[in-house]
Amino acid sequence: MTATGDARRAPVPPGGRREDRRAQLVEAAVDHVAAHGIADLSLRRLGAATGVSHRMLIHYFGTKEQLLVEIVRTSERRRRASLSRLRAEPGRSPADVARLLWRQLADPGAAGEERLFFEICGHALRGRPEAAPVLEGLVEDWLEPLVAAEIEAGATPAEARNRARVGLATVRGLLLDLLATGDRAGVDAAMEEFLRLYFGSE
Amino acid sequence: MTATGDARRAPVPPGGRREDRRAQLVEAAVDHVAAHGIADLSLRRLGAATGVSHRMLIHYFGTKEQLLVEIVRTSERRRRASLSRLRAEPGRSPADVARLLWRQLADPGAAGEERLFFEICGHALRGRPEAAPVLEGLVEDWLEPLVAAEIEAGATPAEARNRARVGLATVRGLLLDLLATGDRAGVDAAMEEFLRLYFGSE
DNA sequence: GGCTTCATGTACCGAACGGTACATGGGGGT
DNA sequence: ACCCCCATGTACCGTTCGGTACATGAAGCC
Incomplete structure (x- = not known):
């Protein structure tokens, strides 16, 4: 039929x-x-x-x-789909998760959607009701895979949450930097520096 | 007269x-x-x-x-004015500069201007010409005091630049987190965690 | 005192917008 | 074969917008 x-x-x-x-x-x-x-x-x-x-x-x-x-x-559903790629395999190290997160957000092909993300954020922060759902999951949803990886790597829940929040914030800030300056090499270098700081592999 | x-x-x-x-x-x-x-x-x-x-x-x-x-x-001029407060005293440690930066950006009284900042960013990323000036100094201008503090603390220029870029990105990302969630305590905790990571004072 | 200059207001214009009324045509069910 | 439903289009309505034309009144200069 x-x-x-x-x-x-x-x-x-x-x-x-x-x-x-x-x-x-x-x-x-x-x-x-x-x-x-x-x-x-x-x-x-x-x-x-x-x-x-x-x-x-x-x-x-x-x-x-x-x-x-x-x-x-x-647009949110699309982002969720790319988010789900992050939490698929439970054997990943936090560094792997962070690198994956960065790579997929910084992908030039996704620049349009990332710009749209910041644009919708701007509207949502003004209280526009149609954009409000973005604010709901803006932090919590993306924290989850990072927290999971941290805990699996031995962090306490409180530590894991704080570290994950920092990681997410840094990735987002560097993404804004990348979209604004277009300086992929410079931002990538900063991201590597952050990974050294974050995971201590000097 | x-x-x-x-x-x-x-x-x-x-x-x-x-x-x-x-x-x-x-x-x-x-x-x-x-x-x-x-x-x-x-x-x-x-x-x-x-x-x-x-x-x-x-x-x-x-x-x-x-x-x-x-x-x-x-609006940019106002931001510059608050930026200039950061680079006034040359004897500051990078941690001091970062804490000052965070405190002034996260001040609830400045929330309106910070929201406006993200909103203008959204427009600028779309190529709106009147918002373009924001993109120019978005990274470079704010990097300067951070780089200066890093170099004064003994970092090489390349290290200093990368570390400063990470610090700025993290502060911005946490600011977006704060504006979106309103969870001042949680974001402050994440900021402290970042300072520990960043400056190693375990 | 008469003239010019300028800040300010009112009334208007054309364009674009979101939304509605109505026409129309094609495909499926009986 | 007929009918009905619905997707789609055209034309229109009222509103709001940015921008303009023109009036008006006060203040300064000769």
């Missing part, structure tokens, strides 16, 4: 094309926003860029605000 | 009230933006908040874009 076979009485085919189309539109919207920013997004421009009329965006998302919610949520 | 006595032929009294009024308006604008954000600033709302008509903002700044330039510049 096809996915469209059993939709009859519900105004919205439950597992049908509508949700697919919605998901497809929001994916396109996240791409567009990662490339062009979220600050001055307009339904008309987004529609023109993705090949639909702005009317359809209203049709699928009800309101611009709800579309923004979906965009932020989807 | 008063400041208004000698303005005759120039369309703008050179040292006269016009520049004073301009400066006064831009200061009020920065305050307003630090409190309410820069993303959806409108001349009308800003005018209403500062007691002038939006017409006057155009009169003094020509265009909204130029007003934004002035706002960013003035």
Whole structure:
């Protein structure tokens, strides 16, 4: 049976094309926003860029605000997916986890999404409700794999939490440095210096 | 002689009230933006908040874009002023400089300006020209006092630069953590942990 | 005292926006 | 074959925006 076979009485085919189309539109919207920013997004421009009329965006998302919610949520989901790559193998040393974290955040191909992350942070810090979910998991969610690696390496829970928080903060600060200056070599050198400080392997 | 006595032929009294009024308006604008954000600033709302008509903002700044330039510049100038407090005394240890840097950035009274900083960063990373000046000095300017303290403490120039870059990044990352979570105690603990790592005073 | 200059306000303009009303056309169910 | 549902488009509405035209009144200069 096809996915469209059993939709009859519900105004919205439950597992049908509508949700697919919605998901497809929001994916396109996240791409567009990662490339062009979220600050001055307009339904008309987004529609023109993705090949639909702005009317359809209203049709699928009800309101611009709800579309923004979906965009932020989807962008977050993408980040979670890359986060899950960090916590996969439990045998990793903290240094490995930190290097992995850095490598994936500093990847030039992800620069658009990282810029979007900082941009959404800026909006969230202003209390914009659609961006608020980013603040929730901003620290806790990313702390988890780092804390796990620290504890596995022998740290006490309190130590592990503080060390993980420092590591996350440093990686984020260096990421901002990288995005602002573009000085990949300089920032990489600083990251190596941090790893020496952090793990003591002089 | 008063400041208004000698303005005759120039369309703008050179040292006269016009520049004073301009400066006064831009200061009020920065305050307003630090409190309410820069993303959806409108001349009308800003005018209403500062007691002038939006017409006057155009009169003094020509265009909204130029007003934004002035706002960013003035906000930067305020940050420079607080930066200069860091590099005043040359006898400071790197730990002292780092603690001072942290204390002044994490001060709750400065939260509005710090939020504005991240917000402007987000715009600057998108290439908005009025925010671009922030990116210029984002790293270099703040590195200087840290590097100086490191060299004074005996580091080689290369070491000093890397260590300073790490310190600045960590402070910024923890600041974002603090603004997002509001967990002052937790972030302070992480900062102390970082200072232990950084300066080795176990 | 008359003239100019300038700060300031009111009223307006065109553009872009988010959102709505309505038309239309195609695909699936009976 | 008919019908209905729904995706999609076009045209429009009211609002807000940045920016402009013009009026007005006060202050300084001859």
